[in-house]
Amino acid sequence: MSLSCILRRTSSFLSSPLLLAIFFIPIAQAEYVPAKTDSVSGSTHRITLRAAPLPSGQFGYQMVSHKIQTAGGQTEDVTARYSDKPTIPGPAIVMTEGDVAEITLENGIPNTDQPVSLHVHGVHFDIRSDGTMKMLNGVADEAAFPGKPYTYKWTAAPGTAGTWPYHDHTFGNPMLGAEDKGLFGTLIVNPRSGKVPALINGKIEDVNVGDIKREFILWMHETTFWGMEVNNILKGKQVPLWTNPTVGARLGEKVRFHVIGLGTAFHTFHLHGHRWLNPGTTHVVDTVNIGPISRDTFVVQAGEGVGTGDWHFHCHVIQHMQAGMMGDFKVVK
Amino acid sequence: MSLSCILRRTSSFLSSPLLLAIFFIPIAQAEYVPAKTDSVSGSTHRITLRAAPLPSGQFGYQMVSHKIQTAGGQTEDVTARYSDKPTIPGPAIVMTEGDVAEITLENGIPNTDQPVSLHVHGVHFDIRSDGTMKMLNGVADEAAFPGKPYTYKWTAAPGTAGTWPYHDHTFGNPMLGAEDKGLFGTLIVNPRSGKVPALINGKIEDVNVGDIKREFILWMHETTFWGMEVNNILKGKQVPLWTNPTVGARLGEKVRFHVIGLGTAFHTFHLHGHRWLNPGTTHVVDTVNIGPISRDTFVVQAGEGVGTGDWHFHCHVIQHMQAGMMGDFKVVK
Amino acid sequence: MSLSCILRRTSSFLSSPLLLAIFFIPIAQAEYVPAKTDSVSGSTHRITLRAAPLPSGQFGYQMVSHKIQTAGGQTEDVTARYSDKPTIPGPAIVMTEGDVAEITLENGIPNTDQPVSLHVHGVHFDIRSDGTMKMLNGVADEAAFPGKPYTYKWTAAPGTAGTWPYHDHTFGNPMLGAEDKGLFGTLIVNPRSGKVPALINGKIEDVNVGDIKREFILWMHETTFWGMEVNNILKGKQVPLWTNPTVGARLGEKVRFHVIGLGTAFHTFHLHGHRWLNPGTTHVVDTVNIGPISRDTFVVQAGEGVGTGDWHFHCHVIQHMQAGMMGDFKVVK
Numbered sequence: 001m002s003l004s005c006i007l008r009r010t011s012s013f014l015s016s017p018l019l020l021a022i023f024f025i026p027i028a029q030a031e032y033v034p035a036k037t038d039s040v041s042g043s044t045h046r047i048t049l050r051a052a053p054l055p056s057g058q059f060g061y062q063m064v065s066h067k068i069q070t071a072g073g074q075t076e077d078v079t080a081r082y083s084d085k086p087t088i089p090g091p092a093i094v095m096t097e098g099d100v101a102e103i104t105l106e107n108g109i110p111n112t113d114q115p116v117s118l119h120v121h122g123v124h125f126d127i128r129s130d131g132t133m134k135m136l137n138g139v140a141d142e143a144a145f146p147g148k149p150y151t152y153k154w155t156a157a158p159g160t161a162g163t164w165p166y167h168d169h170t171f172g173n174p175m176l177g178a179e180d181k182g183l184f185g186t187l188i189v190n191p192r193s194g195k196v197p198a199l200i201n202g203k204i205e206d207v208n209v210g211d212i213k214r215e216f217i218l219w220m221h222e223t224t225f226w227g228m229e230v231n232n233i234l235k236g237k238q239v240p241l242w243t244n245p246t247v248g249a250r251l252g253e254k255v256r257f258h259v260i261g262l263g264t265a266f267h268t269f270h271l272h273g274h275r276w277l278n279p280g281t282t283h284v285v286d287t288v289n290i291g292p293i294s295r296d297t298f299v300v301q302a303g304e305g306v307g308t309g310d311w312h313f314h315c316h317v318i319q320h321m322q323a324g325m326m327g328d329f330k331v332v333k
Numbered sequence: 334m335s336l337s338c339i340l341r342r343t344s345s346f347l348s349s350p351l352l353l354a355i356f357f358i359p360i361a362q363a364e365y366v367p368a369k370t371d372s373v374s375g376s377t378h379r380i381t382l383r384a385a386p387l388p389s390g391q392f393g394y395q396m397v398s399h400k401i402q403t404a405g406g407q408t409e410d411v412t413a414r415y416s417d418k419p420t421i422p423g424p425a426i427v428m429t430e431g432d433v434a435e436i437t438l439e440n441g442i443p444n445t446d447q448p449v450s451l452h453v454h455g456v457h458f459d460i461r462s463d464g465t466m467k468m469l470n471g472v473a474d475e476a477a478f479p480g481k482p483y484t485y486k487w488t489a490a491p492g493t494a495g496t497w498p499y500h501d502h503t504f505g506n507p508m509l510g511a512e513d514k515g516l517f518g519t520l521i522v523n524p525r526s527g528k529v530p531a532l533i534n535g536k537i538e539d540v541n542v543g544d545i546k547r548e549f550i551l552w553m554h555e556t557t558f559w560g561m562e563v564n565n566i567l568k569g570k571q572v573p574l575w576t577n578p579t580v581g582a583r584l585g586e587k588v589r590f591h592v593i594g595l596g597t598a599f600h601t602f603h604l605h606g607h608r609w610l611n612p613g614t615t616h617v618v619d620t621v622n623i624g625p626i627s628r629d630t631f632v633v634q635a636g637e638g639v640g641t642g643d644w645h646f647h648c649h650v651i652q653h654m655q656a657g658m659m660g661d662f663k664v665v666k
Numbered sequence: 667m668s669l670s671c672i673l674r675r676t677s678s679f680l681s682s683p684l685l686l687a688i689f690f691i692p693i694a695q696a697e698y699v700p701a702k703t704d705s706v707s708g709s710t711h712r713i714t715l716r717a718a719p720l721p722s723g724q725f726g727y728q729m730v731s732h733k734i735q736t737a738g739g740q741t742e743d744v745t746a747r748y749s750d751k752p753t754i755p756g757p758a759i760v761m762t763e764g765d766v767a768e769i770t771l772e773n774g775i776p777n778t779d780q781p782v783s784l785h786v787h788g789v790h791f792d793i794r795s796d797g798t799m800k801m802l803n804g805v806a807d808e809a810a811f812p813g814k815p816y817t818y819k820w821t822a823a824p825g826t827a828g829t830w831p832y833h834d835h836t837f838g839n840p841m842l843g844a845e846d847k848g849l850f851g852t853l854i855v856n857p858r859s860g861k862v863p864a865l866i867n868g869k870i871e872d873v874n875v876g877d878i879k880r881e882f883i884l885w886m887h888e889t890t891f892w893g894m895e896v897n898n899i900l901k902g903k904q905v906p907l908w909t910n911p912t913v914g915a916r917l918g919e920k921v922r923f924h925v926i927g928l929g930t931a932f933h934t935f936h937l938h939g940h941r942w943l944n945p946g947t948t949h950v951v952d953t954v955n956i957g958p959i960s961r962d963t964f965v966v967q968a969g970e971g972v973g974t975g976d977w978h979f980h981c982h983v984i985q986h987m988q989a990g991m992m993g994d995f996k997v998v999k
Contacts, residue, residue, distance in 0.1 A: 121953065122952055127976065136994075137975060137976050180984055291933070293953045
């Protein structure tokens with residue numbers, strides 16, 4: 001972005017001196033006491049991520065270390081869940097409402113003096129964990145430079161359950177970030193209630209998160225799906241699926257799809273033979289609009305009402321299909 | 334799509350042998366007994382459709398025969414409801430949760446050895462009724478070749494009420510289908526409860542499906558609306574409306590709009606002077622995002638609060654309006 | 667639009683004489699008595715707006731006069747709330763369910779014989795207040811010509827609460843309107859209940875409209891945000907924010923965002939550090955799809971869970987970000 005564009009957002013089309021005045025007017029009001037939503041009653045995740053190059057010249061986030069300390073004080077090292085290489089999308093970080101995460105990002109991109117960062121959606125963090133540069137946040141370059149890691153703190157407060165993207169917000173062009181080159185990944189915050197609504201056997205009911213066998217994360221980037229499976233049968237083992245993947249489940253398993261957009265294109269995600277609830281509604285759908293960073297998360301029972309088979313999924317925008325934006329949901333006995 | 338694209342979806346960006354291993358791991362689990370959602374307690378629809386050319390060089394589905402056998406055993410021939418020519422969109426098939434349909438598709442396209450098919454959304458069917466080619470489903474070319482019809486079975490199980498598209502998934506280019514040339518139509522599954530929520534006189538209430546006088550089906554394809562009316566006053570008579578149509582109703586009649594996207598473009602559907610519920614929510618809207626195959630269905634009382642008049646409807650994307658993507662909802666006394 | 671396009675919408679692709687017959691068939695039915703949704707029990711707004719040029723060569727609506735007569739008979743002149751110049755977006759008109767508005771539009775565009783109009787969404791009006799030209803509505807050119815104002819009547823009947831756009835539907839090209847040159851503005855209809863649902867401290871609850879301190883109206887037009895603040899602390903004072911603005915609030919203030927699309931592009935609106943309810947649902951989001959004239963309205967508590975800071979907002983379509991489509995939500999103590 002040119003300097004003129006940057007200036008444009010801080011100036012006004014016509015002079016508007018009233019604006020700045022207004023939000024500093026010292027109007028008396030009851031003092032605001034923020035609710036204690038950040039109180040930690042869950043686990044603490046201590047994570048080190050590294051931004052690193054892929055053989056293709058793209059970038060990916062790589063899990064270096066993930067240790068979980070429970071409220072009771074035990075610590076478990078779950079690093080072995082993850083690929084030991086950078087992947088696209090990056091590692092899926094799974095939390096529960098009440099958890100906090102301290103995430104240190106290392107810059108492993110060779111031959112550059114450019115920073116990389118982590119901007120996350122949905123959860124709570126103070127302005128120093130926004131993952132933006134000082135020109136935007138006014139405080140600091142919240143990014144990892146070569147040899148200088150940066151640490152973020154995220155709080156999965158009550159009310160933040162959902163599927164959220166994280167991505168770079170800095171690289172190369174300070175406004176753009178390297179998200180478009182592969183620096184994006186997924187945060188799943190499960191509700192403390194342990195239940196999510198779903199359409200099961202034709203009725204809306206609550207499904208126990210603990211009964212979800214597999215999580216299929218599908219990012220829709222221009223004309224390509226980029227996938228990651230979190231296999232809960234294998235205790236959260238993460239399987240990079242790369243591009244336009246085949247995913248699989250046994251007939252009747254409850255699986256959860258997380259579909260997220262990225263980049264510039266708008267998509268319609270369709271999965272053959274299955275239908276699901278539009279989140280937060282009673283509306284049954286099988287095709288949903290996905291724009292850059294907008295998303296849809298839903299649980300289905302694999303093969304419900306349709307049985308085993310190679311159930312095609314694809315973007316229903318015809319030119320995207322023609323470019324190969326499709327995959328296979330293989331349901332087996 | 335080139336062969337390289339096809340190969341791309343079955344290979345991986347980097348080798349990922351773990352994937353195939355995972356979904357065949359024989360983990361012990363309680364045996365899955367699918368719920369008997371397919372039990373037939375409704376009517377059976379025996380339908381013959383034909384894909385055939387239009388004078389314009391486009392293709393359309395044509396209703397050849399539609400007989401309905403009720404649970405009580407009576408059979409009614411409703412073929413006269415439909416146009417006796419191929420239309421765009423194709424015939425609207427109306428079912429109720431609990432019904433099943435056996436649909437035989439004939440290929441009436443001259444001078445070709447290419448197949449045509451029916452892929453339907455929303456309802457239940459086994460993998461042999463997916464309407465895709467063997468390269469996708471791994472089982473069969475589920476399509477009608479010249480002289481070789483193909484029969485599909487759809488089950489409108491509980492939980493599948495809604496407006497669903499059906500369309501070709503094969504012709505010409507095996508990945509693309511001829512949907513873009515006109516081979517698309519509409520399946521309406523009414524809920525067994527006989528009721529759908531709507532905003533009536535400013536309040537959300539349940540409307541009896543039997544009180545809906547007219548169904549206006551509007552497909553949004555690139556810069557054109559393609560319409561079909563199902564007139565329930567005339568016992569389901571279907572009126573092809575072709576492009577950018579005028580539709581009409583008497584003041585106060587309950588009518589249902591079914592708006593469906595197709596192709597590559599995204600639209601915003603707006604109807605003047607009326608407002609409605611976003612499906613499955615309490616949100617009152619009058620402009621909705623429609624992407625390819627995404628859809629919006631809603632009931633309005635014609636002229637409610639606004640009276641008679643030529644109420645314009647159009648895509649609110651300016652370049653689509655400029656290209657003539659509009660029509661008229663004429664409300665008369 | 668060319669004449670051939672206009673003809674196209676009144677003719678049919680193939681001849682379809684059945685259509686016109688159908689909606690005039692004199693079928694006996696119980697006479698429709700419209701519900702008395704238009705009964706006035708609220709205030710009457712008497713408004714004069716003028717369409718006028720901006721120094722940039724764009725057009726804007728300007729508030730000339732706004733007087734509110736309450737049901738009790740008192741009249742208040744609130745004209746001083748507004749800028750005394752034309753603005754983009756135009757003045758935000760705030761009503762409550764039960765109110766009516768009589769709006770006279772003047773054409774203040776020099777050196778033209780072209781009309782300008784007001785087409786509003788969501789509320790009730792008869793066909794003479796549709797703001798379209800006779801070629802569309804069949805009744806009249808519902809527009810202000812130079813020297814000939816036109817008066818519209820809008821009724822904010824029960825069931826019309828929401829954020830609605832108003833815009834020209836006539837200028838220059840009769841089908842297109844000058845909305846694209848700046849003739850657009852915002853109507854906010856508050857519910858008579860005085861309450862709107864919101865996510866507050868992580869829980870869904872009803873917020874009193876009277877507790878909303880500021881309204882931030884953000885129109886997304888191609889690659890630019892155009893903003894207007896309605897400052898309720900200052901009794902509804904309106905502050906034009908022009909392009910890609912900085913908006914501000916004190917920590918903990920309840921503020922309401924109204925995000926509306928316009929033109930040809932689709933967007934995803936994202937606000938850093940905050941999350942909100944998708945309207946009419948229980949779905950918590952922080953990124954929403956916005957198409958031309960589609961919209962999202964939501965209440966947040968400024969800085970909830972994240973504190974003070976410069977919280978970035980932007981379109982998440984990468985090429986739109988690169989073009990500078992962004993702003994700043996400055997939360998201060």
